[in-house]
Amino acid sequence: AGEPKLPPQLVVYWGQNSNGAINPGDRSVWEKPLAKYCEDRVADVFVLSFLISFQPMVLNFAYHCETTFPGSSLLNCPDIGADIKACQKLGARVLLSLGGASGSYGFSSDSQGREFAHTLWQTFFVSPVSGSSGTAPLRPFGDAVLDGIDLDIEGGSTVGYVALVSELRTLFATDPSKRYLIAAAPQCPYPDALLQPVLNQAWVDLVMVQFYNNYCGVNHYPAQYNFQTWDTWARTVSINPNVSVLVGVPGGPAAAQSGFVAASTLQTIIADTRQRYPSFGGVMVWEASMAWATGFASQAM
Numbered sequence: 403a404g405e406p407k408l409p410p411q412l413v414v415y416w417g418q419n420s421n422g423a424i425n426p427g428d429r430s431v432w433e434k435p436l437a438k439y440c441e442d443r444v445a446d447v448f449v450l451s452f453l454i455s456f457q458p459m460v461l462n463f464a465y466h467c468e469t470t471f472p473g474s475s476l477l478n479c480p481d482i483g484a485d486i487k488a489c490q491k492l493g494a495r496v497l498l499s500l501g502g503a504s505g506s507y508g509f510s511s512d513s514q515g516r517e518f519a520h521t522l523w524q525t526f527f528v529s530p531v532s533g534s535s536g537t538a539p540l541r542p543f544g545d546a547v548l549d550g551i552d553l554d555i556e557g558g559s560t561v562g563y564v565a566l567v568s569e570l571r572t573l574f575a576t577d578p579s580k581r582y583l584i585a586a587a588p589q590c591p592y593p594d595a596l597l598q599p600v601l602n603q604a605w606v607d608l609v610m611v612q613f614y615n616n617y618c619g620v621n622h623y624p625a626q627y628n629f630q631t632w633d634t635w636a637r638t639v640s641i642n643p644n645v646s647v648l649v650g651v652p653g654g655p656a657a658a659q660s661g662f663v664a665a666s667t668l669q670t671i672i673a674d675t676r677q678r679y680p681s682f683g684g685v686m687v688w689e690a691s692m693a694w695a696t697g698f699a700s701q702a703m
């Protein structure tokens with residue numbers, strides 16, 4: 403509690419190399435290492451996607467990192483760890499996204515969600531450098547300390563996420579040295595089928611609504627584009643009255659099944675949204691390889 407609203411943020415997902423998936427033979431358009439995007443100083447936040455399984459923890463970063471720790475299913479990604487630190491030095495925040503469209507994940511109880519908050523804290527947060535106790539023996543990003551997490555829960559059940567976020571908040575509060583962020587990425591139809599309980603009952607900083615693949619997307623502006631519904635949620639339901647609601651968009655025509663609009667159109671939509679709705683908190687773009695290929699990231703906001 404007591405957190406001011408963040409200034410409008412440009413948030414970009416990184417790690418799935420979508421452009422490489424549709425251009426497997428042309429490495430020149432594959433997603434670049436994380437730090438390359440940070441060096442452009444266009445985005446405020448990068449979201450590493452994804453942690454696709456919780457028990458055991460399984461990460462997937464496409465071709466960027468493919469080696470696991472011996473005897474473990476956990477990826478060992480020292481290069482991404484170095485890039486996280488480089489990005490933070492350049493002023494960007496880096497979050498880890500849990501879930502995604504194709505993972506298999508979830509909890510069977512609140513206590514499992516709570517316990518997982520400690521696993522995340524020990525694995526991706528508590529710095530081993532300062533000799534802190536309570537850090538995990540296997541850390542995919544070494545001594546890099548993330549800035550928070552994102553929930554992109556598109557499968558499984560609602561069980562455990564409120565407990566997870568509440569417990570993470572408690573753990574974050576033990577380190578006042580920085581402001582940790584919790585983000586969530588619901589689809590635009592309201593209420594979200596899986597994230598609504600955590601949106602309503604837990605303290606979330608950034609709600610990055612996916613305004614694509616749906617009737618309520620930016621491609622249906624103004625008639626069915628439903629930012630107003632999310633703004634009303636932010637002001638009347640959210641327990642964080644300063645929550646930021648972001649306009650989530652595809653970074654290119656092939657980044658989503660539907661919903662891409664050209665940057666010039668998006669700028670009109672953003673200007674209108676910003677002016678009408680006090681909860682407006684920026685733009686989220688799926689994802690880096692697409693957004694940079696089209697030049698979209700630099701024009702989105």
Ligand SMILES: *[C@@H]1O[C@H](CO)[C@@H](O)[C@H](O)[C@H]1NC(C)=O
Nearest residue numbers: 403404405406407642643644
């Ligand atoms: C909301 O933000 C204001 C400053 O912008 C701050 O004074 C206030 O404490 C915040 N409210 C909560 C509940 O965090």
